[in-house]
Amino acid sequence: MKSYLAAAVQMTSKPALTQNLVEAEELIELAVRRGAELVSLPENFAFLGKEMDKVAQAKEIADKTEHFLKKMAQRFQITILGGGFPVPVGDNPEKAYNTASLVTPDGQQVARYQKVHLFDVNVPDGNTYQESSTVMAGTVIPSIYESEHLGKLGLSICYDVRFPEFYRYLSRQGADILFIPAAFTAFTGKDHWQVLLQARAIENTCYVIAPAQTGNHYERRYTHGHAMIIDPWGVILADAGNAPGVAVAEINPQRLQQVRQQMPSLQHRVFV
Template identity: 65%
Template sequence: MSSFLAAAVQITSTPDPDANFAAAEEQIELAARRGADLVGLPENFAFMGEDALRLELAPALAGRCSRFLVTMARRYQVTLLGGGFPVPGGEGHTVNRAELVGTEGQLLARYDKIHLFDVDLPDGNTYRESATVQPGTELPPVVEVPGLGRIGLSICYDVRFPELYRHLAGASADVLMVPAAFTAFTGKDHWQVLLQARAIENTAYVVAPAQTGLHYGRRQSHGHALVIDPWGTVLADAGDAPGLAVAPIDTSHVQRVRAQMPSLQHRRPALF
């Protein structure tokens, strides 16, 4: 069994990738200094801006993001999740890709976001992610990382689809990564409770990096990057400002909770 520190990074990304990479590295370095072995960057860590500019930058930015993750993981000797960055997709579209990179710079897992945020919120804001983002076609992976246990990937809006996390739990994930750019309007009511629900029902840790603050004068993110244990207890909360949520992960605790509350073994899927 493994015991280590996990850090969920919280930043305010902008349309300027150079500034975003600098802000991300600052937090990665701080996390490494605090002893973190697993570090997660939020969704859209390299770019938050207008769709047209994202589409223009994506061909160069995709490769740059992958190289950045490799460099940072090696430099700071952490397992690093890039929680979502644009990669060219179909005509006029990108995919929203997360990559998990090991301490030697090796690609451990990759996931393209499958659930797209198409909503009309009561505050008057409308989001149509599918207009310029192509959904992934494969379920998210779970990967065994030596010393860290089994890590499952997801991205932001996925958190509203519990069946995706049942898939990850079915693959024996100890840690569920949920990098996000959750809107302020929905986040105040739904962010924490959804993450706690995913932790409790799957008896797994949740590490949820987050965007925070105002982006390009329009979009407001909720913040509150969290680390939650398998009982649903919030172990760390980054609040509203850029920073970190850092907390210990103990995979033997996952096994203890699953023994005490064996709900995963009690499922009756044949009845549904």
Template identity: 60%
Template sequence: MKSFLAAALQCTSTPDPEANFAQIEELIDLAARRGAELVGLPENFAFLGAEDKRLELAPTLAERCSRFLVTMARRYQVAILGGGFPVPAGEAATFNRSELVSRDGQLLATYDKIHLFDVDLPDGNTYTESATIAAGSALPPVADLPGLCRVGLSICYDVRFPELYRHLAGAGAELLLVPAAFTAYTGKDHWQVLLQARAIENTSYVLAPAQTGLHYGRRQSHGHALVIDPWGTVLADAGVGPGVAIAPIDTDHLQRVRNQMPSLRHRRPALF
């Protein structure tokens, strides 16, 4: 293993897939030119719009997203996480799927989001993902990124469920991938705190690509794509505009932190 640069992209996706793909490629190009070997795309990177339009586009968009990830990986010679895109799941629903692709375009892992965001927020906004999104039925995988590290997949709202990340750490994850489209209202209070908690309690790196700004109607995302180290230190923050948070992932540093703070070894699961 070695130290390498990982980039968490931050964009403002809209209901226009063509514009979204163009924006994402510009950011991948930027990250690659800065030396990134792993690039994470946020949740809903290809489409963020009305539910009926998402259902209409899903059959073609799913295939396009998979092809796009392979093309970008090969073109820019980077491993890519496609942080979440719609895949048909019956007549009136989609899965929210992430795919991890190696730099040579090989599909390494897939994950369908298992926790769905059904909430009534104090700002008056209601979100009911389960109305048109089907929950995945399998825990997220841990995958080897050849020559880099072992990564664990997750998506957005999953970050509120620490047992999922304990599963990933137990399966050998060194870097936790948390692509998201966190709402502006919840993000200001919860986003960074939750990500730092997942990093600290699992002594793991966190790469958290993010959506930002106003997408359509009242739908607004928090931004602040982050890279966090196993001690909980924020290494990079993309702020509130489109851009890239990029920082080194150092597996030697990770091992030092795990030796100094061996909480994973001190667990007593037999008592729970």
């Protein structure tokens, strides 16, 4: 593993597949121009609209998104995470998996994760979310992907961040970097987003890369923003704020080793 720059992309995706992919490409190019070798896109980057509309278009979204990720990885010679997009469940027209995909510069998908924790929540601002109405929960936490140059990468999606045992599982596999791509609601985000990301970084002594959605997507759907990169001590290295853009920061193996030597909490676990 070497030192390199990583980017967490922040978008305001809409119920418009083509438009979203154009915006994503522009932000990927911006990240690459700033030196990023590892680029991550948020949950629902390709389509953020009503659940029934999303699942109705799932096959088209999945096909075009997977092609897009491979094209971007090869064009810019980067490793890229597509942080969450619908993939149809077999022949079931009413369900899709919320899927994250990691693609290397040769265009190969090297890790794939289907979101296991679904966001079925009555938020105090009056909005109700029922992700399970159209999304099939995954059943497996994927193995980390080990890159000689980028480190050991662990995948998750959004609501997973509230389940620390998920990240402990990745940590036990030796993860150096935890991806937490999200479309975090504006109401919960203002209180919980930053502290949860920092907690996952600190307790696992890992870097956290958290691309995010921001702003108004349709009707009353607002997201929090603040795509972040956080170091293993919990220090916020980059924060994209409230507007579309990119958060770029260095991933440094020496810093990772230093924190783990100074705070060897992973070695002190009693209950595994």
